[in-house]
Amino acid sequence: xxxxxxxxxxxxxxxxxxxxxxxxxxxxxxxxxxxxxxxxxxxxxxxxxxxxxxxxxxxxxxxxxxxxxxxxxxxxxxxxxxxxxxxxxxxxxxxxxxxxxxxxxxxxxxxxxxxxxxxxxxxxxxxxxxxxxxxxxxxxxx
Amino acid sequence: xxxxxxxxxxxxxxxxxxxxxxxxxxxxxxxxxxxxxxxxxxxxxxxxxxxxxxxxxxxxxxxxxxxxxxxxxxxxxxxxxxxxxxxxxxxxxxxxxxxxxxxxxxxxxxxxxxxxxxxxxxxxxxxxxxxxxxxxxxxxxx
DNA sequence: TTAAGTGCAAAATCTTTGCAAATGT
DNA sequence: ACATTTGCAAAGATTTTGCACTTAA
Numbered sequence: 001x002x003x004x005x006x007x008x009x010x011x012x013x014x015x016x017x018x019x020x021x022x023x024x025x026x027x028x029x030x031x032x033x034x035x036x037x038x039x040x041x042x043x044x045x046x047x048x049x050x051x052x053x054x055x056x057x058x059x060x061x062x063x064x065x066x067x068x069x070x071x072x073x074x075x076x077x078x079x080x081x082x083x084x085x086x087x088x089x090x091x092x093x094x095x096x097x098x099x100x101x102x103x104x105x106x107x108x109x110x111x112x113x114x115x116x117x118x119x120x121x122x123x124x125x126x127x128x129x130x131x132x133x134x135x136x137x138x139x140x141x142x
Numbered sequence: 143x144x145x146x147x148x149x150x151x152x153x154x155x156x157x158x159x160x161x162x163x164x165x166x167x168x169x170x171x172x173x174x175x176x177x178x179x180x181x182x183x184x185x186x187x188x189x190x191x192x193x194x195x196x197x198x199x200x201x202x203x204x205x206x207x208x209x210x211x212x213x214x215x216x217x218x219x220x221x222x223x224x225x226x227x228x229x230x231x232x233x234x235x236x237x238x239x240x241x242x243x244x245x246x247x248x249x250x251x252x253x254x255x256x257x258x259x260x261x262x263x264x265x266x267x268x269x270x271x272x273x274x275x276x277x278x279x280x281x282x283x284x
Numbered sequence: 285t286t287a288a289g290t291g292c293a294a295a296a297t298c299t300t301t302g303c304a305a306a307t308g309t
Numbered sequence: 310a311c312a313t314t315t316g317c318a319a320a321g322a323t324t325t326t327g328c329a330c331t332t333a334a
Contacts, residue, residue: 013286015333016287016288016289016333016334017333017334018288018289018332018333019332020289020290020291021289023159025167028254032202033200035324048290048291049290049291049292049324050323050324051290051291051292051324051325052289052291054323054324054325055289055290056289059289070212070213070214070215070216071285072212073212074216074218076216090187096259098208098261098265101268109261109262109265110281111262112259112261112262113260114258115257115258115259116246116259117238117272118254118255119251119254119274119276120251120253120254120279121242121276121278121279122160122279122283123251123266123277123278124276124277124280124282125241125275125276125278126276126277127273130259130262130272130273131272131273132259132265132267133267133268134265134266134267134268135265135266135268135304136264136265136283137262137264138266140262140264140265155312157313157314158307158308158314159308159309160307160308160313160314160315162314162315163314171321176306179298180312190315191315191316191317191318192298192299192313193299193300193301193315193316194314194316196298196299197300197314197315202313216296229322261304
């Protein structure tokens with residue numbers, strides 16, 4: 001997870017430091033797992049309009065602050081981009097997403113080695129996205 | 143790709159052999175790539191109601207005839223289950239999905255070796271879903 | 285002050301549900 | 310003939326857009 005000052009990130013991105021943006025970014029960065037859109041609505045729906053949440057998330061994504069993950073059920077989830085390589089419209093988040101079947105959380109496994117895939121002739125891989133389905137650390141330990 | 147008689151498949155699944163089901167299953171099985179919901183609507187929307195298409199697809203999925211893939215944009219796509227291991231509510235489709243950034247097609251790479259992933263302690267993998275993003279065979283050759 | 289951000293209303297999609305009519309066996 | 314399947318209407322859910330009001334710089 002990237003270490004940073006929320007307010008600096010917003011400033012660097014050229015986004016105004018509004019109350020809601022600071023709270024949302026704090027929340028996403030404190031979260032160990034990728035946060036779903038519905039979760040964010042539940043948490044911030046009282047202080048911000050649903051539309052505002054959508055707009056903030058797409059602004060964060062555009063600026064390379066968070067990346068969107070479509071989980072195995074098709075739900076959008078958001079997680080911090082984990083390095084300084086992500087720039088506007090240019091994401092590099094080639095890590096594995098672990099979808100837990102017990103708690104439903106999606107975790108970005110930044111440190112898991114990503115295997116090289118041998119593709120058939122004439123297939124050129126640019127990037128990829130790997131989702132593993134199983135039981136996460138927390139649920140295994142419980 | 144599985145070889146079969148469309149009508150037998152429907153029969154075995156206990157589904158009535160209606161005109162639309164036969165056409166849809168023929169189409170999906172003839173397709174080299176996973177077909178998106180919007181595509182299916184464009185093709186069959188004149189002979190069948192949108193709702194019917196939804197219902198047929200979920201029936202096919204429930205019976206283990208096709209599997210649903212959520213592509214990287216969150217769009218549902220459908221492809222034939224590739225072996226006889228898929229049964230009702232019990233899919234085994236552990237292959238790689240190749241998403242082409244040129245033509246947008248999603249191809250099930252049944253023959254690509256799926257790498258073993260070393261997960262962190264206490265993470266138990268049950269199954270997984272791997273999407274590779276790049277340029278497919280057809281678009282590379284063009 | 286003024287450009288960017290937000291809220292509200294409304295539209296555009298996407299997906300599901302209920303029920304009457306049509307179809308397959 | 311009878312259970313299944315389909316079409317239509319409508320409800321729900323999700324996401325986007327437009328415009329006036331508000332806020333940060």
